Amino acid sequence: MAALVYLLCAAAALVCAALLWRGYRQSRQRLLFWSSLCFGLLTLDNLFLFADRILLPEVDLAVYRLPTGLAAVGVLLFGMIWRAKT
Amino acid sequence: MEGEDMSGDFLRGAIAMGFAIAALFFLRYWRESRDRLFAWFALAFFVLALTRTLLVFAHEDHETAVLPYLVRLLAFLIFLGAILDKNLSAFRSPAGGRARPPSGATTSNAGSPPGYSAIAAPEDGRAPSEGRRHA
Numbered sequence: 001m002a003a004l005v006y007l008l009c010a011a012a013a014l015v016c017a018a019l020l021w022r023g024y025r026q027s028r029q030r031l032l033f034w035s036s037l038c039f040g041l042l043t044l045d046n047l048f049l050f051a052d053r054i055l056l057p058e059v060d061l062a063v064y065r066l067p068t069g070l071a072a073v074g075v076l077l078f079g080m081i082w083r084a085k086t
Numbered sequence: 087m088e089g090e091d092m093s094g095d096f097l098r099g100a101i102a103m104g105f106a107i108a109a110l111f112f113l114r115y116w117r118e119s120r121d122r123l124f125a126w127f128a129l130a131f132f133v134l135a136l137t138r139t140l141l142v143f144a145h146e147d148h149e150t151a152v153l154p155y156l157v158r159l160l161a162f163l164i165f166l167g168a169i170l171d172k173n174l175s176a177f178r179s180p181a182g183g184r185a186r187p188p189s190g191a192t193t194s195n196a197g198s199p200p201g202y203s204a205i206a207a208p209e210d211g212r213a214p215s216e217g218r219r220h221a
Contacts, residue, residue: 005152005155005156005159006155008159008162009155009158009159012163013162013165016162016166019169042162066101067097069097069138070097073101073108074104076104076108077104077108080111
């Protein structure tokens with residue numbers, strides 16, 4: 001059950017990243033680029049979660065997972081703040 | 087170890103706050119454009135912020151704590167549904183669902199797919215809606 005949930009999270013994030021990237025390739029709107037990058041990193045985060053809990057339960061991969069999650073939200077906020085010039 | 091737990095909790099808290107801030111940005115975009123894609127994104131990012139907060143208190147290493155991840159899956163499905171809904175509604179509408187670019191913007195989006203141009207705030211920091219009001 002847990003493994004399925006982790007993999008579905010990764011798959012959904014990957015599809016979101018792909019759709020946003022496709023939108024970026026065709027419209028060149030930079031927020032789509034940052035959003036796509038964010039979802040790509042969230043995909044990686046979820047894959048690390050799967051590896052951490054299911055594949056390598058004896059190894060603590062939180063040291064890779066948490067910075068990846070922080071980078072994901074960081075790039076999105078960077079993209080939003082960078083373009084919202086005041 | 088306690089030190090590792092604290093740094094892990096710190097990072098989880100930072101991620102949760104980041105998602106909450108992203109949700110507020112999308113809420114602002116929705117308020118100014120009334121585009122429901124932004125409303126769904128705001129909701130999903132709030133849900134992600136909630137799950138990351140829950141993980142701090144639920145002690146993530148607990149094997150049976152699947153509930154926060156089920157909620158996380160729900161958030162990703164909301165994102166996916168919102169993007170697909172945007173594409174489908176764009177294809178259905180006669181105008182292709184494409185927002186007109188704001189005045190002064192380049193027209194390089196002429197070949198852009200329907201349904202995506204509204205997601206980006208204009209370069210000058212105005213709300214994404216400003217081009218739509220003239221549409």
